[in-house]
Amino acid sequence: MANSSRMDAVGEDRELVERLRQGDRDALRLIYEKHKHDLLRIGSCMAANWTDAEDCLHDVFVSLAANSARIRPDGNLKGYLVTAMANRSRDRLRARKRSHQIDDVAGRTDCELVAPAIDPAAAVFAAEADDRLYRAIASLPAEQRTVITLRLHGELTFEEIAQLENVSNNTIRSRYRYGLDKLRSSLGAGVER
């Protein structure tokens, strides 16, 4: 079932890319709406900075539009966007030289956590839990949180991440495993073994 829905998503992406190549701005908007959340998660986890994540998202979509004619319709759109987002987030992080800080994920201004007002209390506690999780992810070494977010939000395989990071498959798997272990440990009371 999961594979089937993934195939549907890929088919939909190909149709959108075809339309984008023709200059269809509705297609651009649909691609944005479809992928922005996962890309923002990647940006915020990798760059550990909300403003940077938002700026990276901006740059990725401007670049996608500017290069629309060169994007292969039979390619993997999400993979393209994820790779572009990862590269930009990594550049931002390096530029800031703040690989272990999370400075404004909690105090986000123009971006905000979703707070479904139908159940205000649930929203508050969910948002608080997400804040803790963001902080825990941000406290991981950059290479571990990169693997985790590319795997879980980018839906890349370990092999694809290994290629992207230019390290071995086993190294990527280890980083992923160690990263999750650290997260479980640092979330403390919120995580029961």
Add this chain to the structure above:
Amino acid sequence: MNSADELEDRIRHLRVTTTDAVDQRILADASAALLKAQSTMLGAQPSSVWRTIMRNKWARLAAVLLIAATVGTVTFHRQFATVAYALEQTLEANLGFRSIHIRVEPAGRGVHETWAEFGEDGKLLRLRMNSPKTEDGEKEAVWQGDKAEVWFKTKGHLLVIRDKTTAERVTKELASFDPKVIVEQLHEAQSKGKVKIETQDPSAKGGPITLVVSFSDSPDQREIYQIDPQSKLVEQLKRYRLVNGKYELLEHVEFLEYNQAIPPATFVLNVPADVTRIDWTTQEVGLPKGDLTDDQIAVKVAREFFEALIAKDYRRAGSIFSGIPASKMEEVFGKVEFLRIVSVGNPTPHPDARTRFVQVPCEVELRMDGKTRVEKFTPYIRAVEGQPDRWSIDGGI
């Protein structure tokens, strides 16, 4: 959480979203880049792309604008020679309609629809607006007289308000899309020499009349009107802005169904039974402001809200929280034991000034699932719609 799978699932679903302002900025810049890429392609492959553009009559007009922007206004003048049509004909035609359906598509912000009925004197009688994207999420609203009902579909509640000023505000909101107002303003601006209107009138051949409007005080703006050659009513309006030498579409407005009877059901919201109803016409909401400053009343509202929760007084807490019914408050907050207010911080204005919110950071000790902890809250507080002397929490919780 007891497994790696659950942790992975939580990470996958980390909650995040963007505001409309962020979405608009990104989509506007990306659209401009797309347009630029397409125009570059136009230069590389003129014939095929040109044929694609010319297939659509509105794209044809946009293409004309692009050319005009590069070769100057002389070409613009030659493209549109003024002939028989005059704006006064549309002013006259507008006197006759009593109802309309308007479809507005701001770039990248979904399709907003409005149905409006007017009286013999031309005053607005009743209105429905469906808005897929607003700062409050998706909402539908109906208005008649001094009463308005707003269904906040994303937030899941229905708000009923009654206010003497509502009619004036609704009329003002409609003005940007009311063809009567738009054409009157255009005519006035033309008579004062503030706009230049170039007219293309192929109505003898059955085609629509087109007005291309440029503004002396906003040279980067263009509006293109399409007028029905028989009725002389405005059918469509497109608003453009010049970005990096190209005209970017800001908004597309379609004026549909002039004088078509609007079914009465259109002006009734079809709200599901389980939507929380908040009626501000039958209850006082929030706390009286009295002589307090905005910051002082915001702090007072925040403090008394949490005191009510600590006392398990859900009726009072709900009254302070937008008038949410006590039963709903108990359903939501009853599972949490609020113990004490740890701190109430300094109020600050919400970053989005349009919301008029004052934010008050609070820390409250509470017990949930057998665990005691201190939670941070930042209630958004503002004056109550229709009860301007009272302030209540209206978000952030």
